[in-house]
Amino acid sequence: MEKVAIAKKRNARISKKDANTVFKKLRGKKLDKAMRFVEELLAKKRNIQGRYYSKACKTILELFKDVKNNAEVKGLDTQRLFIKRLVANKSFTFNLPKSRVTHRGRRAKMCHLEIEVEER
Secondary structure, three states, rough: OOOEEEEEEEEEEEOOOHHHHHHHHHHHOHHHHHHHHHHHHHHHOEEEEOOOHHHHHHHHHHHHHHHHHHHHHHOOOOHHHEEEEEEEEOOEEEEEEOOOOOOEEEEEOOEEEEEEEOOO
């Protein structure tokens, strides 16, 4: 039996570039440490190159909670989970409707997020 848990989020309303910037700092870390790092980014106690990536961190934290729950259901020890794979793939883009101030719309960015953790 493989000791792996996966969680996916389709069409997350965050930039792929921001997600990859945060993911780069989290690859290979223990899940608890990664969650603590993202919470510190949200609380603005820590930054990545002077930025906090609040919107991306909220979505990534939800994804971490989902994968932790999936691991519990599979019977894995949640204290020994390490991040095996973090992926952000481009989804479709669409134009947000125009307003009275801006006469043309704004492009909305979306991406698919995927996380895979393993018990070591």
